[in-house]
Amino acid sequence: MKRKIHDTGLSPIVKMAVCILAVPVATFGFYVALHGHLTPGGGFAGGAVIATITAMFLVAFGRDVIKSQHSKSFSSLRTIKSIGITTFGILIFISLSATFLHQYLTSSGWFFRVTVPFGPNPGYLGTGGIIPLMNLAVGLEVVVGLSLAVILLLVSSKEGHTEAPVEKMGRREE
Amino acid sequence: MTGFVLTTAAGHWDPLLWLAAFIIILAIVYIIRSRGYKKYKRGTEQTLPFFSGNLPPVANIRSSNMYWGFFEAMGRYYKWLRRAHTGVVNDYVYSFVMLLVVILAAMTLGGLL
Amino acid sequence: MISTPFMAVVVLVLFGLSAMVFKRNLIKIVMAVHVMGSGVNLFLISLGYRAGSTAPIFTNAPKLEMALPVPQALTLTSIVINIAVVALMLTFAALIYEHYGTLDARKRRLLE
Amino acid sequence: MKEKTKAGTLLVLFAFLFVAVLSLHPFGRPTDTRMDDYLIQNGQLETGCNNIVTSVLFDYRALDTLGETTVLFAATCGIFAAFLGRKR
Amino acid sequence: MILLEHAPALAIAVPLLAALATPLVSKAGKRIRNLWVILSLAFAEFVVIMLGRDVLAGNVHVYSVGASVPSLTSTGGFPIRIILVADAMSALVSLAAMSIALLAAIYSWRFMEEHHSLGLDKFYTLLLLLAAGMMGLSLTGDFFTLFVFIEVVSISSAGLIAFFSSGESFEAAFKYMVISATGSLLLLFGIGLLYGKYGMLNMAAIANEVSMQHSFLDIAALSLMVSALLLKSGSVPVHMWKPDAYQEAPAQVVIMMLTITLLSLYVMFRICFSVFSLVLPVTMGWLIVILGAMSVFVGVTMAMPQRNLKRLIGYAAVAEIGYVMLGAGTGLIAMPNVSGFAMQALSGGIFHMINDVLDLSLMLLAAGTVFYITRQQDINEVGGLAHKSGYLAVLFMISMLAIAGMPPMGGFASKLMIYESVYYFNPLLSIIGILGSIMLLAIFVKIFASVFLGVPYKGSVRQVPKSMMFAMCVLAFFILFFGIFPNLALDLLITPAAEALINPQAYIGGVV
Numbered sequence: 001m002k003r004k005i006h007d008t009g010l011s012p013i014v015k016m017a018v019c020i021l022a023v024p025v026a027t028f029g030f031y032v033a034l035h036g037h038l039t040p041g042g043g044f045a046g047g048a049v050i051a052t053i054t055a056m057f058l059v060a061f062g063r064d065v066i067k068s069q070h071s072k073s074f075s076s077l078r079t080i081k082s083i084g085i086t087t088f089g090i091l092i093f094i095s096l097s098a099t100f101l102h103q104y105l106t107s108s109g110w111f112f113r114v115t116v117p118f119g120p121n122p123g124y125l126g127t128g129g130i131i132p133l134m135n136l137a138v139g140l141e142v143v144v145g146l147s148l149a150v151i152l153l154l155v156s157s158k159e160g161h162t163e164a165p166v167e168k169m170g171r172r173e174e
Numbered sequence: 175m176t177g178f179v180l181t182t183a184a185g186h187w188d189p190l191l192w193l194a195a196f197i198i199i200l201a202i203v204y205i206i207r208s209r210g211y212k213k214y215k216r217g218t219e220q221t222l223p224f225f226s227g228n229l230p231p232v233a234n235i236r237s238s239n240m241y242w243g244f245f246e247a248m249g250r251y252y253k254w255l256r257r258a259h260t261g262v263v264n265d266y267v268y269s270f271v272m273l274l275v276v277i278l279a280a281m282t283l284g285g286l287l
Numbered sequence: 288m289i290s291t292p293f294m295a296v297v298v299l300v301l302f303g304l305s306a307m308v309f310k311r312n313l314i315k316i317v318m319a320v321h322v323m324g325s326g327v328n329l330f331l332i333s334l335g336y337r338a339g340s341t342a343p344i345f346t347n348a349p350k351l352e353m354a355l356p357v358p359q360a361l362t363l364t365s366i367v368i369n370i371a372v373v374a375l376m377l378t379f380a381a382l383i384y385e386h387y388g389t390l391d392a393r394k395r396r397l398l399e
Numbered sequence: 400m401k402e403k404t405k406a407g408t409l410l411v412l413f414a415f416l417f418v419a420v421l422s423l424h425p426f427g428r429p430t431d432t433r434m435d436d437y438l439i440q441n442g443q444l445e446t447g448c449n450n451i452v453t454s455v456l457f458d459y460r461a462l463d464t465l466g467e468t469t470v471l472f473a474a475t476c477g478i479f480a481a482f483l484g485r486k487r
Numbered sequence: 488m489i490l491l492e493h494a495p496a497l498a499i500a501v502p503l504l505a506a507l508a509t510p511l512v513s514k515a516g517k518r519i520r521n522l523w524v525i526l527s528l529a530f531a532e533f534v535v536i537m538l539g540r541d542v543l544a545g546n547v548h549v550y551s552v553g554a555s556v557p558s559l560t561s562t563g564g565f566p567i568r569i570i571l572v573a574d575a576m577s578a579l580v581s582l583a584a585m586s587i588a589l590l591a592a593i594y595s596w597r598f599m600e601e602h603h604s605l606g607l608d609k610f611y612t613l614l615l616l617l618a619a620g621m622m623g624l625s626l627t628g629d630f631f632t633l634f635v636f637i638e639v640v641s642i643s644s645a646g647l648i649a650f651f652s653s654g655e656s657f658e659a660a661f662k663y664m665v666i667s668a669t670g671s672l673l674l675l676f677g678i679g680l681l682y683g684k685y686g687m688l689n690m691a692a693i694a695n696e697v698s699m700q701h702s703f704l705d706i707a708a709l710s711l712m713v714s715a716l717l718l719k720s721g722s723v724p725v726h727m728w729k730p731d732a733y734q735e736a737p738a739q740v741v742i743m744m745l746t747i748t749l750l751s752l753y754v755m756f757r758i759c760f761s762v763f764s765l766v767l768p769v770t771m772g773w774l775i776v777i778l779g780a781m782s783v784f785v786g787v788t789m790a791m792p793q794r795n796l797k798r799l800i801g802y803a804a805v806a807e808i809g810y811v812m813l814g815a816g817t818g819l820i821a822m823p824n825v826s827g828f829a830m831q832a833l834s835g836g837i838f839h840m841i842n843d844v845l846d847l848s849l850m851l852l853a854a855g856t857v858f859y860i861t862r863q864q865d866i867n868e869v870g871g872l873a874h875k876s877g878y879l880a881v882l883f884m885i886s887m888l889a890i891a892g893m894p895p896m897g898g899f900a901s902k903l904m905i906y907e908s909v910y911y912f913n914p915l916l917s918i919i920g921i922l923g924s925i926m927l928l929a930i931f932v933k934i935f936a937s938v939f940l941g942v943p944y945k946g947s948v949r950q951v952p953k954s955m956m957f958a959m960c961v962l963a964f965f966i967l968f969f970g971i972f973p974n975l976a977l978d979l980l981i982t983p984a985a986e987a988l989i990n991p992q993a994y995i996g997g998v999v
Contacts, residue, residue, distance in 0.1 A: 037454070038448070038449050038450055040342060040344065042456065044363060044366075131446065131448050131453060131454070131457045135457070142367075142468075144475075145471045145474075145475045146370075148479070149378075149475060152378070153378060179974060180903075180977070181974070182908075184907050184911075187903055189972075193895060236867045237934065237936075238867055244791070251788070252792070255785070255789060261731075262393050263316060263661070263665050264309065264310070264316075265727075266725070268308045268408070269725050269727065270670065271408055273717065273718070274673070275411050276724075277713060277717075278412070278415045279415075280768075281706045281707075281710045281768055283768075284768025284770030284771065285768045290425050290426035293420040293426060297420050300416065300673075301412070303672075304409060304412070304669070307669065320668045320669070320672075324668075327675050327676050330679045331682075333426060334429065334682060336429075337427060337428070337432075338428060343439060343452055344450045344451065344452070345443055345450075345451075346449065355429060356438050356451040356452050356455050357435055357455055357460075360455040360456045360460055360463075364466075364631075364635065365675060368467055368635070371471045371638075371642060372638070372642065372664065374474055375474045375477050375642060376661060376668070378477070379645075379657050379660050379661040379664060380661060382481055382482075383654065383657045383661060386653075386657065415707065418703065418707075419680060419707035423684065423704065424683060429683070430686070433687075434565060434686055434688075459568050459569075460568075462552050463632055469503065469619070470635070470639050473612075473613060473616050473642045473643045474642050474646070476612050476616075477642065477643070477647075477649065480609040480649070480652075481646070481649045481650075
């Protein structure tokens with residue numbers, strides 16, 4: 001199995017670089033998502049950043065890596081999918097609690113609530129009530145959603161057509 | 175109960191009356207039918223329909239063949255209509271652009287007046 | 288004062304529309320949808336700009352006039368929606384290619 | 400000839416949109432900012448986060464954000480269903 | 488009581504939450520999943536009925552999402568948060584939409600059973616998302632939320648159109664997606680223009696401001712939004728996506744898409760009547776009436792030569808949309824003071840909206856059942872089905888008479904109102920409408936003759952399952968009910984809705 005992975009895809013340098021880069025990229029994405037209530041960014045931006053890791057791996061290792069597992073079963077994709085849905089459900093419940101109970105966590109004052117003075121301040125992580133949690137949940141949802149879209153689009157297309165002549169597409173006939 | 179009569183601006187419409195008429199006509203039809211010849215034998219050629227002495231051909235009339243005269247008469251209109259319905263995405267979007275321009279122009283004129 | 292970004296928006300939207308009307312490759316149509324969406328997003332974000340203002344975030348920086356926050360939130364929403372639309376359309380384009388072996392918009396069609 | 404008609408229609412639309420956009424406020428000077436000013440003044444106090452955009456996204460217009468994640472979710476579902484159905 | 492207070496939010500939240508939980512629930516088994524879908528939709532229906540009972544009495548139910556007190560709408564004299572507004576009109580359409588969604592779920596229990604079971608949880612998820620999106624469309628009082636829900640609706644219906652995964656269905660879904668993406672982006676452009684001018688997104692608040700000062704900007708924004716919504720509703724110059732999508736989607740999805748087209752018409756009326764009522768140019772009403780007449784004529788004549796049953800119904804749906812536009816457009820022409828004939832035209836249009844949903848849904852479900860029992864969509868191929876399943880023939884006949892506007896079906900009363908009042912404004916339009924009805928009857932007689940009468944179908948014919956029969960019987964019951972008691976429906980449902988539309992001050996005053 002290991003040997004097969006190294007046979008496909010780009011050169012080992014790229015693979016190594018991707019593996020190394022994945023860690024800071026993931027960290028940065030997590031940072032962006034977590035600090036959504038303090039700095040520019042938020043769940044969507046952070047999730048999109050992390051989802052690029054999937055694309056990077058797919059480019060570097062080639063689609064055969066995932067395809068070899070894909071042909072065995074759909075289980076891995078399904079697991080990712082159900083994780084995404086679960087987080088999404090959690091997000092919904094949280095945001096609904098915000099809807100019905102008006103920022104329940106914020107007003108109760110026992111979680112994530114440090115009173116923010118109005119006006120310029122350095123920004124404290126423990127503020128914002130429920131919003132950081134929602135940011136993280138949205139981030140997770142975006143990660144899974146975008147990764148799934150990329151994986152499905154890249155991996156699920158059939159073999160025969162991938163090397164079809166491109167120049168014939170969409171040419172004018174007249 | 176007033177729920178039955180639909181009073182429109184120019185008259186009224188009573189579904190109950192219509193239903194009564196319908197039932198009466200149904201009854202008349204039934205009476206006429208019951209006065210028919212009853213002594214025929216089922217399952218023999220007495221119950222078969224004949225078409226100038228012959229049995230009609232056993233086939234469905236395909237629905238594309240119905241209203242042939244209508245399509246013949248409206249031939250030029252349908253030719254034009256089919257040319258408009260190309261089934262190409264670009265033309266769908268173009269028709270939307272046309273609608274947009276027409277509505278914008280009409281509304282601008284109407285707004286100025 | 289001439290509002291250049293607004294004009295750019297109209298040009299982008301029209302680019303998208305005209306590509307949708309004239310281009311026959313399905314992938315190019317998807318790209319046109321995305322270009323149009325970017326134009327509309329640019330429109331939303333440029334509505335909220337205030338000359339000489341900062342981002343609507345309270346930091347240690349001295350408080351200047353802030354840009355309008357709502358258009359930025361709307362733009363964020365609209366960007367994600369646009370991504371979803373484009374992903375779905377790309378899927379359909381890929382599957383159409385798989386079934387018919389062509390991406391020409393005029394080749395296969397549901398007629399009449 | 401047909402291409403020219405189409406281009407002409409698009410140009411007319413271009414002109415209309417251009418006039419519409421030009422009759423907006425000049426760039427950088429929005430005229431009516433009551434809602435946004437209210438949010439800048441009170442958003443920090445009401446939601447407790449420094450980033451007003453985030454507070455708009457997740458508190459004031461949370462339903463939009465919910466709808467937006469729903470759109471992403473629906474798109475993933477649609478992609479999944481399309482690919483799975485084809486596999487059979 | 489707390490249920491009633493939160494009813495507008497719950498009507499959106501219940502199907503949405505159920506949709507998100509569906510993939511997890513479906514791990515527990517098929518039966519449980521189907522029950523889950525149907526029960527959650529039934530609960531949402533209950534909520535909507537409660538909301539309707541409250542609202543049809545005449546008051547406006549306002550819900551501010553996320554505020555400490557839901558009825559607290561404007562903090563600083565203008566709305567900050569997203570506001571859901573339920574008046575009689577939106578309650579009426581949401582009631583219709585939710586009922587159709589429930590029936591679609593019941594119908595799909597057996598209908599979808601054999602279609603690739605792997606993706607069936609996705610099917611139900613998208614169905615529930617569609618229901619949630621419809622609720623959002625009918626209840627929202629905010630322009631941007633309107634855009635978001637339109638996107639929810641169009642993306643989930645595109646996913647459902649492609650669900651059968653044939654090449655044609657992908658093509659139809661792609662076309663639908665291109666068209667709807669274009670439309671909703673231009674809708675967003677119009678919303679942006681409004682935001683740039685007024686700095687707000689709430690419909691009622693903008694309506695309040697519009698009446699004071701208006702310029703070309705309003706006209707442009709209005710035209711952009713109206714044309715985008717006409718595109719969504721499939722009126723004539725932009726109706727081509729409709730038959731494509733109707734042909735390829737499963738029947739119970741098509742009835743929900745049909746409801747969505749009527750909901751987008753509703754949104755258009757909401758924008759025209761409630762938001763821009765005072766500055767609306769006269770051409771707007773005439774434009775809608777003329778487009779409606781064109782829809783009737785083109786839809787009917789294009790339906791005539793079709794061979795595919797569902798595609799034919801798609802063109803018939805274009806024609807039916809035209810009747811609604813004829814009626815309501817006539818009301819729009821007389822907008823500042825609507826009374827007499829104009830009021831009758833408007834209520835006829837709204838009544839026809841409801842009848843249209845019922846009639847065409849029954850027809851589509853019957854067409855889906857024909858497909859289910861014979862695996863044929865081409866009406867040239869099948870025949871003599873009345874020998875095998877007589878009830879289906881009776882149900883089809885009811886829907887056919889209702890679409891053509893024959894008494895005593897529901898379609899007759901509304902069409903009568905529309906013809907009469909439109910004749911008062913312009914006899915030609917009324918004549919086109921009547922001609923359309925006659926041709927609709929001719930078309931459906933042809934279909935009935937070739938599908939249900941004649942030599943029995945040679946291939947294997949299956950039994951009609953009970954759940955599908957139940958859904959169709961409910962629709963048939965309501966068609967007959969509205970036909971025999973038209974005044975009851977008018978008094979209870981339609982007239983409050985029409986009065987809510989022509990009275991924008993109540994709508995604005997409820998929010999601001």
